[in-house]
Amino acid sequence: MPIFKALAAQTASVARTAEGTEDKALRSTRDGSLFVAGWELAGVMEGRGFMVNVGAFSTPVVGGGVGGTAIDLDAPELVIGVQDGTSILPIRIEVDMGLPVGAADDDEIDILIAVDQDKVNAESDGTAGTAEVIHNLNTLFANASKCYANSEYSATMTDPVLDLELAHMTKIFE
Structure with a gap:
């Protein structure tokens, strides 16, 4: 037996x-x-699941473009950088939008989620964007992510070449 x-x-x-x-x-x-456990939960239990978020409740991220309403590739709202030898698998990407104050009919907001494989922008020192904390989803682990995240670019960075578009959406307000 x-x-x-x-x-x-x-x-x-x-x-x-x-x-x-x-x-x-x-x-x-x-x-x-x-x-x-499913592979997602197993990864989190091993301390290999991470998350980052910007903006809170009704306080939006205000960075590049025209207050975040127009796409400006060299002034993004959020950049997640991945070190050489590391790969990431986004499980969920969520973007919430609210009606901009003073919006008129036919105003629009564009959202673009894309990959720059050439990585022309190395980890920011915080001068162009705000450094964000990437949290481990298993709070028992102290291991940090091998990625970096910056948001709310007020100065322009090197124009990225977007090799892969993950998602694109245009919202028109009536």
């Missing part, structure tokens, strides 16, 4: 084993129930 061993779900020192490793314990909750 086989014997199954289970380790309580690790949250402080999750380790991966090599392909083909034998005698690997199953994961369980702390009460011993077998535990299976």
